[in-house]
Amino acid sequence: MKLLLxxxxxxxxxxxxxxxxxNAAGGIGITPEVAKELLSSGVDVITTGNHVWHKKEIYSFIxxxxxxxxxxxxxxxxxxxxxxxxxxxxxAVAVVNxxxxxxxxxxxxxxxxxxxxxxxxxxxxxxxxxxxxxxATSEKYxxxxxxxxxxxxxVGTHTHVPTADERILPGGTAYITDAGMVGSTDSVIGVKxxxxxxxxxxxxxxxxSVAKGHRRLDAVVIDIDEKDGRATxxxxxxxxxx
Numbered sequence: 001m002k003l004l005l006x007x008x009x010x011x012x013x014x015x016x017x018x019x020x021x022x023n024a025a026g027g028i029g030i031t032p033e034v035a036k037e038l039l040s041s042g043v044d045v046i047t048t049g050n051h052v053w054h055k056k057e058i059y060s061f062i063x064x065x066x067x068x069x070x071x072x073x074x075x076x077x078x079x080x081x082x083x084x085x086x087x088x089x090x091x092a093v094a095v096v097n098x099x100x101x102x103x104x105x106x107x108x109x110x111x112x113x114x115x116x117x118x119x120x121x122x123x124x125x126x127x128x129x130x131x132x133x134x135x136a137t138s139e140k141y142x143x144x145x146x147x148x149x150x151x152x153x154x155v156g157t158h159t160h161v162p163t164a165d166e167r168i169l170p171g172g173t174a175y176i177t178d179a180g181m182v183g184s185t186d187s188v189i190g191v192k193x194x195x196x197x198x199x200x201x202x203x204x205x206x207x208x209s210v211a212k213g214h215r216r217l218d219a220v221v222i223d224i225d226e227k228d229g230r231a232t233x234x235x236x237x238x239x240x241x242x
Contacts, residue, residue, distance in 0.1 A: 001182055004217045004239050005042045012221045012237075015088045018095060020131055020157040020179075021068075022048040027191060027210045029054030032061040035068050045069065045084055047097040049133030049158055050104055071099035071133060073113040083117055085124055091226045092125035096151075098143070100134025100158070111146055118150060126152075126229030129222075133158045137177050144175040152224045152231050155179050160189035162218045162236060172230025180218025180238070187211030215241040 001019070009017060021038055025031045029051050035058075038046055046068045052058070053070075062068050062080040072082040083096045096117060098110040110132070121128055128151040134140050135158060144154040149171025156163070162180030169175055183190035188197075191208045199206040219237040224230070 001038065001043070001217065002041045003241060008217070008219070008237065008239065009042060014221065016045070016086065016093055016129075017043050018045045018047060018129065018131065018155075019043045019182075020049065020133065021046040022051045022133070023190070025055055027208055029058070030068075031055045031057055032065075035061070035065060039065075039067060044086065045095045047095070047131040047133070047157070049097075049099055069095065069097040071097045071107065071110075072117060073098055073108040073110045075108060083121065085121075088127075089226075091127060093127040093129065094121050094125050096121075096128065096130045098130060098132050100132065100136060100139045100143075102134065102136035102139045104135055111143060114143070114147060114151075127224060127226060128152050128229065130154045132156050135159065137163075140177050141175075144169060144173060148173045152229050153222050153234070155220060155222075162238060164236070166220060166234045166236055168231050168234060172228070174220075174222045174224075174231035174234040176220055176234065176236070179220050180216075182217045183215060184211035184213045185216050185240075186213040217241070 021030045024034045048070050070080045083094055085092050085094045099107050130151050132140055132154055140156040148169040153174040156178045159178045160181040163177040166176040187193055192211045195206050195208055217239045221235045222231055223233040225232055
């Protein structure tokens with residue numbers, strides 16, 4: 001991230017950088033120290049997912065750091081806010097983090113949660129970016145179609161594997177099923193391949209560790225018309241580091 005993000009921002013004229021950091025702390029969860037490191041590297045907003053609460057030290061920090069989001073459809077009583085609004089070149093931009101429910105822990109309905117949030121956001125901005133953290137492609141496509149024309153972008157995360165289905169939906173919402181990951185390509189979704197293979201062979205619990213070696217940064221760059229909130233382009237980025 002430190003090596004590639006500054007040049008990526010410069011080359012593409014990026015105004016707002018959003019990174020999903022839920023596995024940034026040694027492969028699972030996020031800590032205050034790691035969050036601070038990401039923010040100092042040029043990340044403007046950190047989203048998370050189903051592993052957000054894995055590190056207990058994040059519980060109080062997430063309330064203090066407004067640039068760190070948890071999925072909005074966690075039940076009431078959890079720390080942190082449900083969305084973040086940042087000013088970008090004089091325009092308010094909202095970032096919402098949602099978590100899917102298919103093959104995932106069952107949280108509140110992300111569809112109805114987003115309906116509720118949009119009632120608050122419609123008086124604030126029409127520039128709305130959604131990180132949908134989910135396992136099932138069908139669920140990601142469904143919520144993208146549900147929100148088409150109501151948000152600027154729905155970017156899928158969680159599987160660590162970049163998909164090649166980026167598109168602009170008819171209502172002007174940019175979509176991709178999964179943006180991918182930042183990590184080693186000589187791995188099984190970022191984890192040492194030997195450990196994952198042993199897990200499959202033995203069916204015993206195995207402690208996972210982050211893989212080293214050839215690294216890649218996966219991302220998408222989205223252009224949004226600030227007047228109507230409609231996306232005009234979405235481009236996949238896959239940058240390698242030897």
